[in-house]
Amino acid sequence: MHSTMARHQCSYHLLPTVACLIGVFVTALADIHVPHEPLPYATTALEPHINHPTLEVHHGKHYKKYVDTTNSILGDGSVGIGTKKKKSLEDIIRESARQQQKSSSSTALFNNAAQAWNHAFYFKCMRPPGSSDAVTATTVGAAIKRSFGTYQSFRDSFVKAANTAFGSGWAWLVYDTATDALLVTKTIGADNPLTTAGHVPLLTIDVWEHAYYLDYQNMRATYVDAFVDKLINWEFVEQNFVTAVGGEGGGGSKKLADEEL
Amino acid sequence: MSATTKLLNPALRAAANLRSSALPKDVSKTAAAYLSAAPSGGAHTLPDLPYDYNALEPVISAETMTLHHTKHHNTYVTNLNVALEKLDAAVSAGDVSGIIGLEGALKFNGGGHLNHSLFWENLASKGSSEIKDGALKAAITESFGGFEDMKKEMSATTIAVQGSGWGWLGYNPKTGRLEIATRANQDPLQATTGLVPLLGIDVWEHAYYVDYRNVRPDYVNAVWDVVNWDVVEQRLAAAK
Numbered sequence: 001m002h003s004t005m006a007r008h009q010c011s012y013h014l015l016p017t018v019a020c021l022i023g024v025f026v027t028a029l030a031d032i033h034v035p036h037e038p039l040p041y042a043t044t045a046l047e048p049h050i051n052h053p054t055l056e057v058h059h060g061k062h063y064k065k066y067v068d069t070t071n072s073i074l075g076d077g078s079v080g081i082g083t084k085k086k087k088s089l090e091d092i093i094r095e096s097a098r099q100q101q102k103s104s105s106s107t108a109l110f111n112n113a114a115q116a117w118n119h120a121f122y123f124k125c126m127r128p129p130g131s132s133d134a135v136t137a138t139t140v141g142a143a144i145k146r147s148f149g150t151y152q153s154f155r156d157s158f159v160k161a162a163n164t165a166f167g168s169g170w171a172w173l174v175y176d177t178a179t180d181a182l183l184v185t186k187t188i189g190a191d192n193p194l195t196t197a198g199h200v201p202l203l204t205i206d207v208w209e210h211a212y213y214l215d216y217q218n219m220r221a222t223y224v225d226a227f228v229d230k231l232i233n234w235e236f237v238e239q240n241f242v243t244a245v246g247g248e249g250g251g252g253s254k255k256l257a258d259e260e261l
Numbered sequence: 262m263s264a265t266t267k268l269l270n271p272a273l274r275a276a277a278n279l280r281s282s283a284l285p286k287d288v289s290k291t292a293a294a295y296l297s298a299a300p301s302g303g304a305h306t307l308p309d310l311p312y313d314y315n316a317l318e319p320v321i322s323a324e325t326m327t328l329h330h331t332k333h334h335n336t337y338v339t340n341l342n343v344a345l346e347k348l349d350a351a352v353s354a355g356d357v358s359g360i361i362g363l364e365g366a367l368k369f370n371g372g373g374h375l376n377h378s379l380f381w382e383n384l385a386s387k388g389s390s391e392i393k394d395g396a397l398k399a400a401i402t403e404s405f406g407g408f409e410d411m412k413k414e415m416s417a418t419t420i421a422v423q424g425s426g427w428g429w430l431g432y433n434p435k436t437g438r439l440e441i442a443t444r445a446n447q448d449p450l451q452a453t454t455g456l457v458p459l460l461g462i463d464v465w466e467h468a469y470y471v472d473y474r475n476v477r478p479d480y481v482n483a484v485w486d487v488v489n490w491d492v493v494e495q496r497l498a499a500a501k
Contacts, residue, residue, distance in 0.1 A: 061475045111423055166369050167446040167465070168424030189424040208424065209466035210475060218332040218467065 034074070034089055034113070036067040037120045045128040049226040054214045062210055063119035069112040078105045089117050090194055097195045114190040118170060122206045127233035135234045140182075140202065140241035143175075147182040154184070155228060161186040162205050162224040173203040173237070175244040200244040203237045305345075307331075307338045308378055316386045320483045325471045330381070333467055337373030337447070344370055372447035376427060380461050383496075385489035392490040397459075397497050400432075404439040412485055415441045415462075420478050425465040428481075430493070431456030432500040457500040460493045 043055040070092075073079060079096065087095075093114050099106035135141040135151065148154040154173070161184050162171035169188045176183050177198040185193060193199035205211075205227050212223035310316075310330055315323035344366040351359035392398055392408060405411035411430070418441050419428025426445045433440050433456055442456055450458045462484055469480035 057474050065475070166365070167426070210470060213466060213470045217328050218336065 034067050034070050034092075034116055036064050037123070039123055041126075041128055046126060046231060049129060049215075049230050050126075050212075050223075051215050054212070057214075058206075058210060059119075059123060063116070063123075066112045066115040066119060070109065070116050073105065073109045073112065079103070079109045089113060093117055093192070093194050111190045114192055114194075117194070118190065118192055118204065118206070121201065122170075122204050122211075124236050125203050125205070125233055126227070126231040127235070129230040131233075135232075135237075138234060138238040138241075140234070140238045143182050143241060154182075157184040158203075158205075159221075159224050159228060160184075162207050162227075163221050165207050168208040171205050171207060172201055175200040175202055175241060177244070180245075200240070202240045202244065203232065304342050305338050305374060307335050308381070310381050312384075312386060317384055317487045320387060320487045321384075321469075322472050325469070328471070329377075329463075329467060333465075334373070334377040337370045337377065340366065341370035341374050368449070368452075369447050372449040372452075375449045376447055376461060376463070379458055380463055383460050383489050383492050384484075384487050385492075387486045390488065390490045393494070395494060396501075397490070397494040400439050400497060411439075411441070416478075416481050416485075418443055419462050419464055420481050422464050428462040428464060429456065429458055430460040431458055432497055433457075434500065437501075457496070459496045459500070460488060 039055065039059045043052045043059070046055065074092070079099070093110065096106045096110035096113060100110055135144070141151070144151055144154045148157065158171055158173060165171060165186045165188065167188065169186055170192065171184065171186045172193055174183050174185055174193045174196075175181075177200065182202070183199075185196075185199070187193070192204075193201045205224065207220060207224070212220060216223040307330070310326070313323075314326040314330070317326060344363055348360065348363050348367065350356075351363065392401075398408065401408055401411045405414060415428055415430060422428065422443050422445075424445070426443055426448075427450075429442045429444065429450045431440050431442055431450055431454070432438075435455070439459070440456060442450065442454055444450055444453065450456050450461070462481060464477060464481065469477060473480040
């Protein structure tokens with residue numbers, strides 16, 4: 001919106017027009033914007049498994065800070081990640097991951113952009129307890145059986161990964177395009193499956209302490225059980241899987257809209 | 262080490278490493294426990310805090326101190342003991358792969374126990390400790406330009422730790438200078454860098470979440486008010 005209005009005013013004299021167009025371009029760059037996606041439910045909706053104070057801080061402070069810092073880094077031009085082309089958040093994550101060796105500002109961009117993505121994905125991986133969806137009735141449910149033998153075997157694997165991530169990290173269910181199979185993986189810090197070729201994220205659990213400390217203190221295992229047994233949004237996991245096997249790369253992939261550039 | 266021990270240990274070690282049924286299982290286990298470096302028959306214990314749980318208020322609440330000490334640190338101690346028992350078994354069975362497989366658990370839980378033990382000691386109630394003119398202050402000035410410069414740098418570096426970890430002021434025995442370092446997770450400073458730990462600040466979220474939520478900078482800036490400078494000074498003297 002910004003840019004169309006500015007262009008309208010740029011019509012008349014040559015030098016000011018050139019200056020104006022440069023201004024438009026700079027404004028466009030400054031408008032790169034990763035959105036702070038709203039929580040898909042009320043902050044009280046996941047009680048008693050994850051309570052309002054947790055979601056309020058987790059979504060409103062932690063996630064928001066990652067988004068704000070990402071936008072700030074993208075806007076200040078310190079990292080030359082092709083701002084002229086329309087980049088999705090996933091592209092930004094992959095490029096900054098690759099560039100991490102070369103500059104510390106790429107590391108900062110990666111850490112924040114990946115955490116922004118991870119949190120948006122995580123909140124969508126949950127839905128209020130008692131919502132009716134059954135993993136068994138889904139195609140991803142069938143794929144789980146194919147890859148793990150039984151749902152219980154997948155559950156054990158996922159729970160173990162979540163409980164054994166030392167320190168801050170994430171556990172994932174991913175689709176591996178190379179083997180056409182599902183895998184449980186775990187990552188440290190901000191890292192996520194997007195940086196592993198062929199891995200498409202289907203489901204995640206945040207096991208940074210801030211995700212569970214107010215509700216469970218040090219009892220991560222209790223939080224993990226509650227998440228797995230009461231909160232997983234299997235509809236979302238199913239969508240991600242269907243998109244993944246369809247070849248689109250799933251997981252809420254979202255190109256930044258024209259207006260946002 | 263007594264002469265008896267000097268003779269006995271290698272013999273026991275050799276005996277314990279025999280995989281064959283030449284050594285009865287219970288004797289093998291006793292030998293392994295005897296050889297284990299852990300005190301009190303092989304078990305580490307949770308050290309008491311040098312002060313009450315509310316002693317560090319308002320910087321760190323009693324609630325945090327109770328959780329941090331009785332739950333988090335205690336779990337590291339428990340799991341360290343479990344890992345050491347497994348290590349004893351692997352060593353006495355000559356299971357090299359098993360020994361190496363315990364690396365992660367030992368580093369994590371052993372590091373957790375070491376780090377937290379150091380941490381409790383380098384804290385003291387607000388107003389009870391001040392840095393004095395002496396070897397520590399001189400070393401800080403030499404290495405950082407000034408006391409406030411050191412605090413500023415250590416705060417920034419510690420706040421910037423990604424995820425879980427620790428900020429440390431350490432003594433470099435090779436250069437004789439002080440350095441600021443950070444470690445991820447529970448990686449212990451001395452074992453992984455050679456620096457002797459003088460002052461540690463825990464920035465795992467559990468260290469500050471109850472009191473400061475996500476605002477780690479507020480916690481780190483406030484923690485300077487509860488540092489036990491006498492202990493830091495003593496550690497430097499011992500390190501030299």
